[in-house]
Amino acid sequence: MPESKIGFYGHVKQYHNLKAEIDHAILDVLESGSYVLGPQLVKFEEELAAYMNTREAVGLNSGTDALLLVFLALGLGPGDEVITTSNTFFATAEAIWLAGATPVFVDSDPKTRNIDVTKIEAAITPKTRAIVPVHLYGLPANMRAIANIAKAHDLFVVEDCAQAIGARGDQFAIGELSDAVCLSFIIQKNLGCFGDGGAVATNNRDLAGEIRKLRNHGSLKRSFHSVGYNSRLDDLHAAVLRVKLKRVDEWSDRRRQIARLYDQGLAEAPMALPSAPPGYEHVYHHYVIENEDRDRLQTYLDSKGITALTHYPIAIHQQEGFPWGRGARLTSLPVTEKSAASVLSLPMYPELTDREVERVIEEVLNWSANRQAFRQQAV
Ligand SMILES: Cc1ncc(COP(=O)(O)O)c(C=O)c1O
Numbered sequence: 001m002p003e004s005k006i007g008f009y010g011h012v013k014q015y016h017n018l019k020a021e022i023d024h025a026i027l028d029v030l031e032s033g034s035y036v037l038g039p040q041l042v043k044f045e046e047e048l049a050a051y052m053n054t055r056e057a058v059g060l061n062s063g064t065d066a067l068l069l070v071f072l073a074l075g076l077g078p079g080d081e082v083i084t085t086s087n088t089f090f091a092t093a094e095a096i097w098l099a100g101a102t103p104v105f106v107d108s109d110p111k112t113r114n115i116d117v118t119k120i121e122a123a124i125t126p127k128t129r130a131i132v133p134v135h136l137y138g139l140p141a142n143m144r145a146i147a148n149i150a151k152a153h154d155l156f157v158v159e160d161c162a163q164a165i166g167a168r169g170d171q172f173a174i175g176e177l178s179d180a181v182c183l184s185f186i187i188q189k190n191l192g193c194f195g196d197g198g199a200v201a202t203n204n205r206d207l208a209g210e211i212r213k214l215r216n217h218g219s220l221k222r223s224f225h226s227v228g229y230n231s232r233l234d235d236l237h238a239a240v241l242r243v244k245l246k247r248v249d250e251w252s253d254r255r256r257q258i259a260r261l262y263d264q265g266l267a268e269a270p271m272a273l274p275s276a277p278p279g280y281e282h283v284y285h286h287y288v289i290e291n292e293d294r295d296r297l298q299t300y301l302d303s304k305g306i307t308a309l310t311h312y313p314i315a316i317h318q319q320e321g322f323p324w325g326r327g328a329r330l331t332s333l334p335v336t337e338k339s340a341a342s343v344l345s346l347p348m349y350p351e352l353t354d355r356e357v358e359r360v361i362e363e364v365l366n367w368s369a370n371r372q373a374f375r376q377q378a379v
Contacts, residue, residue: 005305006356009188010349017351018243025239035235037216044238045199047245052201054175056208059233060215063162063184063198067095067132069231070158070180070200073210076101076129083123084132085115086316087336092134092160093316097324101129105317107333111275113137113288116335117145130156135164135174137311138190138255138283139276143169147177158182163285165191166252170279175201185241190255190285191248193237254350255284258357262287262346265361269368286311286345293371294344300367300374306360308344315340
């Protein structure tokens with residue numbers, strides 16, 4: 001019997017594993033009649049703040065709005081520059097731009113693929129107001145170095161933690177060395193609801209208060225408004241996230257186990273494998289290999305029923321339409337550009353079985369061993 005397909009995401013399996021608890025939580029919300037800014041959101045925010053070890057957490061409709069509302073609440077806008085990485089999902093830079101500020105990209109570190117902290121100082125100008133590191137693929141950026149630079153130049157630090165809930169740095173926690181942490185709960189994230197969701201975690205109560213206002217049409221009290229947005233996290237999502245938040249650490253452990261299997265199985269394969277600096281706890285939102293022939297490898301895996309995806313094949317500064325006006329500086333970012341041309345994310349989710357991981361490894365090794373032959377066949 002042919003083996004079944006190995007998809008890229010495991011959220012339906014995850015739902016089946018938790019079905020009774022999730023169905024119960026959803027039905028409770030439906031019966032309660034409180035769907036917006038209700039008790040489930042309040043409880044989730046308390047539980048999330050406790051998990052993140054921050055004073056406050058504010059539930060929002062997406063990770064994108066989490067970034068945007070933090071930037072607006074910090075007063076960033078036209079004329080301001082925000083240093084970030086181009087090796088990330090588009091929303092990181094998009095939110096800076098939507099706030100009216102200008103993203104300034106710094107190249108990524110070839111080992112961690114996170115922002116190269118040795119290149120940040122050179123990008124600082126009198127207009128720089130903030131640094132936005134992204135904890136790419138689930139590995140925290142070097143927050144100690146970033147916080148030191150920010151302190152020396154009086155800059156805000158906002159962590160894009162859309163991919164890294166539960167990760168830790170070497171003797172620092174996410175949220176400890178920044179003004180705010182932005183999270184995404186879109187279904188495929190390590191903590192995902194059934195659709196879109198996000199949050200900001202912060203130790204700054206004033207900032208949290210401002211974001212609570214901005215998410216709700218500038219209002220904390222019925223009928224009293226200043227300008228804001230409709231960016232709330234629904235109670236249905238909050239109830240589901242409460243069920244799942246309890247499992248995030250267990251899921252991160254399983255992700256690390258799978259990463260170890262890939263590390264061991266692919267150690268001799270002709271490709272760069274992910275790694276974490278000593279003392280860091282990676283949560284492997286994605287397991288990303290690099291190989292200059294990745295398109296062929298991706299096609300080969302697909303022919304074997306295995307879905308691998310690219311994160312991110314076009315760097316943001318190379319997206320059509322960049323620099324989006326407002327004087328953004330175009331620079332070449334060779335490490336990021338090389339990654340864009342060679343990254344491939346293998347299936348990675350807690351519900352993968354060891355046998356499925358072995359099958360992915362076998363096929364990657366098979367492709368590697370017969371690469372020349374496959375290439376000639378394709379000509
Ligand atoms: C690094 C990064 N930043 C921001 C976002 C935006 O989050 P959302 O899709 O919830 O708006 C995402 C994910 O989608 C992401 O991966």
